[in-house]
Amino acid sequence: MPAATAFRGPKRKCCEMMTLTFPLSRIEGHARVVVDVRDGIVQSAKFQATEFRGFEYLVKGAPAGQMPVIVPRICGVCSTAHHVASVKALEDAYGITPPPLALTIRELLMLGQLLQNQATSLFIFTMPDRLGVDSIFDVNETELDGDALAGMAARALQVRQAGTHLITLAGGQFIHPVKAVVGGVTGGISAEAAAAMRSELADALLVACALFDAYWGYSLALSARLGTWGDDAPACYLTAVSGTRPNYYGDFLRLMGCEGGDVCAQFPACEYRVFLTVEEAEYSYAAQTSFQGHVLRANSLARANLVDSLGTPCANEYLQRFHREFGQPAHAILLYDLARGIELVYAIERAMEILAGPLEGAETRIPYTPRDGEGYGLVEAPRGPLIHHYRIENSLIAQAEFVIPTVHNVLAIERALRVAAERYITPDRANLELERAVGRVVRAFDPCIACATQH
Amino acid sequence: MKRFAVLQLSGCAGCEVALLNAEAWVAQYKLVYMPLVVSAEDVPEVDVLLISGGVRTDEDLYKLRRAVKNAQQVVAVGTCAISGGVANLGDRDEVRALFLAERDRPHVPRLLSKSHPVDAFVAVDLYVPGCPPTAELFMAVLTNPRDFQASKVVCQECGRQKLKDVKPAHLLGFQQGEVLPDVCLINQGYLCVGSSTRGGCRAPCPRAGHPCVGCRGPSDVFIEKESDVWFKSIKRVFASMTDAPESEIEQGLRSPQLAMFLFQFSDYAGGDRLPRPKEKVL
Numbered sequence: 001m002p003a004a005t006a007f008r009g010p011k012r013k014c015c016e017m018m019t020l021t022f023p024l025s026r027i028e029g030h031a032r033v034v035v036d037v038r039d040g041i042v043q044s045a046k047f048q049a050t051e052f053r054g055f056e057y058l059v060k061g062a063p064a065g066q067m068p069v070i071v072p073r074i075c076g077v078c079s080t081a082h083h084v085a086s087v088k089a090l091e092d093a094y095g096i097t098p099p100p101l102a103l104t105i106r107e108l109l110m111l112g113q114l115l116q117n118q119a120t121s122l123f124i125f126t127m128p129d130r131l132g133v134d135s136i137f138d139v140n141e142t143e144l145d146g147d148a149l150a151g152m153a154a155r156a157l158q159v160r161q162a163g164t165h166l167i168t169l170a171g172g173q174f175i176h177p178v179k180a181v182v183g184g185v186t187g188g189i190s191a192e193a194a195a196a197m198r199s200e201l202a203d204a205l206l207v208a209c210a211l212f213d214a215y216w217g218y219s220l221a222l223s224a225r226l227g228t229w230g231d232d233a234p235a236c237y238l239t240a241v242s243g244t245r246p247n248y249y250g251d252f253l254r255l256m257g258c259e260g261g262d263v264c265a266q267f268p269a270c271e272y273r274v275f276l277t278v279e280e281a282e283y284s285y286a287a288q289t290s291f292q293g294h295v296l297r298a299n300s301l302a303r304a305n306l307v308d309s310l311g312t313p314c315a316n317e318y319l320q321r322f323h324r325e326f327g328q329p330a331h332a333i334l335l336y337d338l339a340r341g342i343e344l345v346y347a348i349e350r351a352m353e354i355l356a357g358p359l360e361g362a363e364t365r366i367p368y369t370p371r372d373g374e375g376y377g378l379v380e381a382p383r384g385p386l387i388h389h390y391r392i393e394n395s396l397i398a399q400a401e402f403v404i405p406t407v408h409n410v411l412a413i414e415r416a417l418r419v420a421a422e423r424y425i426t427p428d429r430a431n432l433e434l435e436r437a438v439g440r441v442v443r444a445f446d447p448c449i450a451c452a453t454q455h
Numbered sequence: 456m457k458r459f460a461v462l463q464l465s466g467c468a469g470c471e472v473a474l475l476n477a478e479a480w481v482a483q484y485k486l487v488y489m490p491l492v493v494s495a496e497d498v499p500e501v502d503v504l505l506i507s508g509g510v511r512t513d514e515d516l517y518k519l520r521r522a523v524k525n526a527q528q529v530v531a532v533g534t535c536a537i538s539g540g541v542a543n544l545g546d547r548d549e550v551r552a553l554f555l556a557e558r559d560r561p562h563v564p565r566l567l568s569k570s571h572p573v574d575a576f577v578a579v580d581l582y583v584p585g586c587p588p589t590a591e592l593f594m595a596v597l598t599n600p601r602d603f604q605a606s607k608v609v610c611q612e613c614g615r616q617k618l619k620d621v622k623p624a625h626l627l628g629f630q631q632g633e634v635l636p637d638v639c640l641i642n643q644g645y646l647c648v649g650s651s652t653r654g655g656c657r658a659p660c661p662r663a664g665h666p667c668v669g670c671r672g673p674s675d676v677f678i679e680k681e682s683d684v685w686f687k688s689i690k691r692v693f694a695s696m697t698d699a700p701e702s703e704i705e706q707g708l709r710s711p712q713l714a715m716f717l718f719q720f721s722d723y724a725g726g727d728r729l730p731r732p733k734e735k736v737l
């Protein structure tokens with residue numbers, strides 16, 4: 001593990017300001033955490049995005065019709081979500097609705113995205129924290145309990161690959177897919193291809209469940225060792241799915257207030273400014289969102305809190321167990337990771353259901369006439385609700401706005417970092433566990449910096 | 456066991472994610488540095504250093520210069536590392552002004568005036584174009600680039616048939632209307648540039664019914680030449696395969712999404728440098 005360089009500073013005297021800087025790894029993009037301490041009291045904990053992507057500027061003047069190919073390049077981890085959101089925004093502007101088969105194939109695309117992302121986050125980003133190694137590719141060399149860990153990297157990659165294959169099948173290629181087009185998708189999926197994919201997913205399901213069971217166990221052990229599941233103060237939750245059998249293709253945004261209970265607001269993407277306040281931070285290239293002055297949270301835990309049942313056998317069993325053991329709403333941040341595992345299982349099962357139905361033969365796209373105007377596209381990306389908003393003039397993008405899920409989590413990340421910092425910093429010492437805690441906190445939110453820095 | 460590292464500069468991480476799909480390296484190579492998946496502070500001594508993303512901040516530049524010192528072989532992977540990539544869409548004066556305004560934010564790395572290619576600052580041994588390069592290409596880089604078998608252009612890998620007697624009267628752009636299977640997309644009026652794009656990707660896009668946008672860059676014939684040589688040649692392809700008016704072809708091909716890929720070896724890399732030799736391009 002890299003040591004936080006600031007710990008090597010001169011001995012702390014009284015009344016001294018101390019700044020601890022933590023570089024971050026095993027997250028998507030470039031960011032760091034900076035904790036300011038005075039006289040052993042934590043003054044602030046900041047999450048700094050240190051790269052700037054600026055797509056809101058880059059795409060100005062681009063032909064609107066090319067957005068579905070350009071914007072996936074915002075992020076190679078969630079390119080599918082951007083691809084689909086982009087097509088939806090254009091369709092909203094042009095006033096068209098694609099045929100049902102196209103919508104089904106796009107749902108498959110989003111499930112592939114979910115599967116690929118949750119497998120990556122769970123096994124590649126956060127599993128090493130549970131095992132005390134630097135990377136999952138080191139696991140084979142460590143002397144941990146044999147069976148559960150044997151060939152873990154290969155099995156984790158197998159699950160992840162089932163997701164990338166699903167995206168390839170539904171999207172043409174798994175990074176920066178191309179098959180969703182304005183008006184529909186470029187084609188259906190043949191029965192043979194669907195059957196082959198189903199059997200690959202069936203294999204992946206077994207592996208995923210076994211790995212997730214192990215992961216659940218390690219997480220319990222971790223929280224027992226630490227004596228905490230991390231920041232568990234109430235927060236508001238934001239997602240574009242709810243109810244039963246959630247569809248990540250996305251329709252409305254939903255908000256759960258700090259008191260929990262039912263959805264307190266449901267609104268279309270075009271009204272997001274009515275409910276959410278987005279502010280810039282001068283110390284970071286990423287902005288921050290809040291809801292009526294409250295800390296907001298998006299991503300897997302928001303969905304686990306708002307979704308009552310998943311409607312597929314294994315995933316639903318995990319979800320019920322989750323609700324039973326941790327409550328609904330559950331607030332502790334390390335539960336984000338467990339919720340991700342439940343969704344991993346759901347993505348596999350739900351994709352298998354869809355692949356069992358006919359996916360060719362019917363109409364896959366409708367003709368349309370592009371027009372100028374304004375459009376919103378909303379999807380539930382793995383990190384939460386993603387909105388693309390375009391204003392089109394003379395067939396060119398006059399203005400684009402990307403409302404990024406990670407941005408909704410920034411204040412929640414900082415609050416959780418502060419909780420961790422206060423736990424491990426006392427007037428006479430900074431516990432080295434803090435460095436690991438910082439990594440765990442940030443990874444629980446699975447932030448994506450390439451996405452979060454567009455304006 | 457060969458040791459390799461992946462240095463991610465300003466990009467989308469798609470290149471890294473593609474590498475994860477080339478899982479065969481796990482058993483053969485030791486990955487010692489790749490912040491996306493490994494916690495390690497600095498690039499140690501390695502046999503191969505893969506660099507993705509463009510040089511966009513002063514921090515990128517600092518890391519790049521440090522990392523290459525420890526590498527036997529330096530490989531630029533992906534459009535961003537080769538040309539600065541998608542960020543160059545905004546390489547216009549007004550956008551540049553906005554970016555420069557962003558430089559005033561304190562505490563965060565300073566933005567450079569544009570996204571630079573890696574070889575603007577350090578010597579590169581091998582270029583691997585693609586956005587992102589496929590898993591197969593990554594494996595070829597790690598094992599033996601010389602053994603990699605690829606067609607000259609994407610058309611030869613696409614499997615669609617070019618029909619001599621079907622000539623569309625107009626171009627449909629990139630994605631409008633039904634796509635017939637098996638028939639060349641140009642015959643159907645689409646702006647597919649597979650005929651001058653270097654092969655090796657196995658044509659996933661045209662196979663899936665979407666025109667090739669040229670992310671692998673120009674084929675060997677054009678790679679050392681100015682971009683308008685490529686432009687004239689692709690215009691000739693459309694002139695002979697369609698009945699579309701010249702102005703329509705001209706306009707269709709002047710597309711930002713094509714430009715950022717197809718000019719990655721020439722204009723976009725910064726006009727006044729020598730062309731990169733085709734022997735160094737996978």
Ligand code: SF4
Pocket residue numbers: 073076466467468469470507508532533534535536540541585586587588
């Ligand atoms: S070349 Fe393409 S895939 Fe690679 S970092 Fe750049 S935008 Fe992403």
Ligand code: SF4
Pocket residue numbers: 609610611613614615616617638639640641647648649650658661666667
């Ligand atoms: S022009 Fe495009 S569709 Fe036609 S053969 Fe070449 S790659 Fe395939």
